[in-house]
Amino acid sequence: MPTLNEVATRAGVTPATVSNVLRNKGRVGEATRQRVLEAIAALGYRPHLPARALAEGRAPTIALMVSSIANPFYPEFALAVENALRRRGQFLIICNTEGDPQTGRAYLDQIAGTLSEGVLVMNANLDFEDLRMTELRGAPVVLCMWERPLDPPGLPCVAVDFRLAGELAAKHLLELGHRRIGAIVGSKVYGIHAARYEGFVDAMRGAGLECAAAPVLYTPDTTRGGYAAALELLKAHPDLTALFTTNDLPALGAMQAAADLGLDVPRDLSVVGITDIQLARESRPALTTVAVPTTEAAEFAVELLVDLIETTASRAASDGARQARVCVTSPPHLVVRASTGPVRKR
Amino acid sequence: MPTLNEVATRAGVTPATVSNVLRNKGRVGEATRQRVLEAIAALGYRPHLPARALAEGRAPTIALMVSSIANPFYPEFALAVENALRRRGQFLIICNTEGDPQTGRAYLDQIAGTLSEGVLVMNANLDFEDLRMTELRGAPVVLCMWERPLDPPGLPCVAVDFRLAGELAAKHLLELGHRRIGAIVGSKVYGIHAARYEGFVDAMRGAGLECAAAPVLYTPDTTRGGYAAALELLKAHPDLTALFTTNDLPALGAMQAAADLGLDVPRDLSVVGITDIQLARESRPALTTVAVPTTEAAEFAVELLVDLIETTASRAASDGARQARVCVTSPPHLVVRASTGPVRKR
Numbered sequence: 001m002p003t004l005n006e007v008a009t010r011a012g013v014t015p016a017t018v019s020n021v022l023r024n025k026g027r028v029g030e031a032t033r034q035r036v037l038e039a040i041a042a043l044g045y046r047p048h049l050p051a052r053a054l055a056e057g058r059a060p061t062i063a064l065m066v067s068s069i070a071n072p073f074y075p076e077f078a079l080a081v082e083n084a085l086r087r088r089g090q091f092l093i094i095c096n097t098e099g100d101p102q103t104g105r106a107y108l109d110q111i112a113g114t115l116s117e118g119v120l121v122m123n124a125n126l127d128f129e130d131l132r133m134t135e136l137r138g139a140p141v142v143l144c145m146w147e148r149p150l151d152p153p154g155l156p157c158v159a160v161d162f163r164l165a166g167e168l169a170a171k172h173l174l175e176l177g178h179r180r181i182g183a184i185v186g187s188k189v190y191g192i193h194a195a196r197y198e199g200f201v202d203a204m205r206g207a208g209l210e211c212a213a214a215p216v217l218y219t220p221d222t223t224r225g226g227y228a229a230a231l232e233l234l235k236a237h238p239d240l241t242a243l244f245t246t247n248d249l250p251a252l253g254a255m256q257a258a259a260d261l262g263l264d265v266p267r268d269l270s271v272v273g274i275t276d277i278q279l280a281r282e283s284r285p286a287l288t289t290v291a292v293p294t295t296e297a298a299e300f301a302v303e304l305l306v307d308l309i310e311t312t313a314s315r316a317a318s319d320g321a322r323q324a325r326v327c328v329t330s331p332p333h334l335v336v337r338a339s340t341g342p343v344r345k346r
Numbered sequence: 347m348p349t350l351n352e353v354a355t356r357a358g359v360t361p362a363t364v365s366n367v368l369r370n371k372g373r374v375g376e377a378t379r380q381r382v383l384e385a386i387a388a389l390g391y392r393p394h395l396p397a398r399a400l401a402e403g404r405a406p407t408i409a410l411m412v413s414s415i416a417n418p419f420y421p422e423f424a425l426a427v428e429n430a431l432r433r434r435g436q437f438l439i440i441c442n443t444e445g446d447p448q449t450g451r452a453y454l455d456q457i458a459g460t461l462s463e464g465v466l467v468m469n470a471n472l473d474f475e476d477l478r479m480t481e482l483r484g485a486p487v488v489l490c491m492w493e494r495p496l497d498p499p500g501l502p503c504v505a506v507d508f509r510l511a512g513e514l515a516a517k518h519l520l521e522l523g524h525r526r527i528g529a530i531v532g533s534k535v536y537g538i539h540a541a542r543y544e545g546f547v548d549a550m551r552g553a554g555l556e557c558a559a560a561p562v563l564y565t566p567d568t569t570r571g572g573y574a575a576a577l578e579l580l581k582a583h584p585d586l587t588a589l590f591t592t593n594d595l596p597a598l599g600a601m602q603a604a605a606d607l608g609l610d611v612p613r614d615l616s617v618v619g620i621t622d623i624q625l626a627r628e629s630r631p632a633l634t635t636v637a638v639p640t641t642e643a644a645e646f647a648v649e650l651l652v653d654l655i656e657t658t659a660s661r662a663a664s665d666g667a668r669q670a671r672v673c674v675t676s677p678p679h680l681v682v683r684a685s686t687g688p689v690r691k692r
Contacts, residue, residue, distance in 0.1 A: 075421045256630050284602050
């Protein structure tokens with residue numbers, strides 16, 4: 001590859017002048033600029049991005065930390081982030097933590113503030129202390145889908161009202177006449193889906209139903225987890241007419257369990273999820289779900305991060321006392337498809 | 347963030363010595379090395395990766411060009427590539443071309459040889475000329491899943507015998523007694539799935555069946571594409587007892603079409619796919635498919651690319667006449683699940 005020096009020699013200028021032309025900086029006469037551009041074209045020279053980033057004190061990528069790119073929601077979110085970044089001329093590095101805080105820490109140590117100038121975090125099971133250290137070392141961090149807008153995490157975040165999502169899903173089942181509703185929660189009891197389940201509980205109480213009347217199981221946030229939980233719930237409580245699940249993947253698993261038990265969805269059993277991933281639209285029956293604004297959240301997260309990067313660059317590194325910003329997306333909304341129907345008279 | 351100079355001052359050495367310790371180069375006495383490491387730890391200094399990459403003439407990432415990260419096969423492949431790269435201490439940049447050669451060209455121009463030291467290409471619909479230009483400018487390119495091992499593309503590639511995959515899928519249907527088999531091809535007539543369809547045709551001929559006896563439709567490589575094609579085939583040819591599809595997504599769509607037509611899979615209709623994505627295991631009925639060695643292909647691709655990067659670095663850039671290497675994976679194999687069964691007597 002031709003070097004900057006070769007371009008300079010061919011154009012009859014100094015390397016600093018070539019650099020100024022490339023970066024649109026300094027004072028360069030139009031005739032000189034043209035000679036440099038012609039030399040660049042003739043030699044096929046391309047500026048070295050890490051070098052340019054280094055010269056400008058910036059790295060040209062953003063890192064997205066996800067717990068598993070194999071969960072179909074994350075590629076959908078990553079695609080939306082990538083589209084938003086591309087419009088700004090930046091690139092995305094996707095880092096899989098596989099839900100392991102140590103792997104996450106290794107990524108943060110190796111790329112934050114060096115290869116990537118900022119970090120987006122999506123349910124990657126990272127230690128908040130590690131994230132604060134990353135911030136202190138100059139690489140802003142944004143949590144991409146914080147589930148509790150009213151209870152911010154002390155780190156910049158994009159928040160989605162997931163309690164409302166749970167409430168909307170439960171209200172839909174209640175309006176269809178269901179009263180015996182089982183709940184499948186795709187996290188631990190105080191895990192990331194807790195707010196979604198609280199919304200369900202609120203709706204049940206609002207309808208005058210005892211929470212104890214609704215059996216609940218906590219399970220991994222996968223199709224398989226939802227399948228196993230649904231089998232267990234439906235065998236233990238054959239009078240259930242509907243299942244509320246805190247995410248689409250377990251909901252899809254619950255529909256498979258119903259099929260394996262000979263139950264027709266929605267005639268014998270209604271199933272509702274949360275998120276609206278592509279599979280929810282494609283499953284048979286298509287899944288009724290509460291859609292969250294994925295693309296909007298991705299765009300907000302990129303905007304917030306870029307803003308923080310620019311702010312950080314223009315302030316002293318020690319000025320870390322500013323308030324962590326919270327961006328709330330538009331509310332989730334119910335999407336009725338074929339997996340829910342009126343309660344069956346028995 | 348602390349600088350290299352601050353580390354040097356604290357350790358009482360020159361910046362060059364700190365750099366040598368960081369890069370394990372030059373002669374540094376053990377006592378000096380310890381002082382430098384202690385200063386690094388005390389200050390929380392981290393080497394600046396772009397700077398280090400620049401000093402060593404290397405970029406620290408690999409780019410993976412895919413046509414759409416939203417197609418569930420690509421995240422599975424990307425995950426396998428990322429695992430292989432992580433073991434080598436390298437990072438993955440995922441570039442979505444959305445099937446558009448111009449977007450692909452923009453990515454290649456901006457990152458190949460600068461931000462990324464090599465490029466993996468997965469069905470990204472890129473111009474081969476653009477890829478050869480990328481190679482000439484010093485960034486090696488590897489095609490990740492070339493479908494015809496006996497007909498190499500003139501670029502380094504990992505090849506999978508997809509003709510054999512098609513043949514195995516068709517033979518499975520023939521052995522179950524099927525004779526009226528429709529074919530759904532997830533690409534254009536001379537598109538990337540042509541080799542898979544040739545395998546199907548070979549197997550049909552081997553069984554003494556006329557190819558003309560098997561209706562075929564070409565369709566987008568999506569669930570929706572497979573759904574529409576299956577509806578059309580099954581309506582036009584109600585005597586079909588099996589569908590061969592060149593990929594799992596259209597096969598899953600074909601199963602949905604069968605359900606919507608009131609056909610039971612596999613009692614009324616057998617359906618077989620190719621690839622073995624996670625959804626094939628999770629669908630109901632689970633999809634019989636021909637599994638391709640995805641993880642092996644990802645590992646071969648990374649090995650080949652890293653090898654080419656090292657070779658390129660140690661040779662003159664003008665030495666471009668070497669033969670493009672072809673790595674062939676182990677053969678695909680049939681995975682029988684619930685979507686295929688013996689032909690029904692009518």
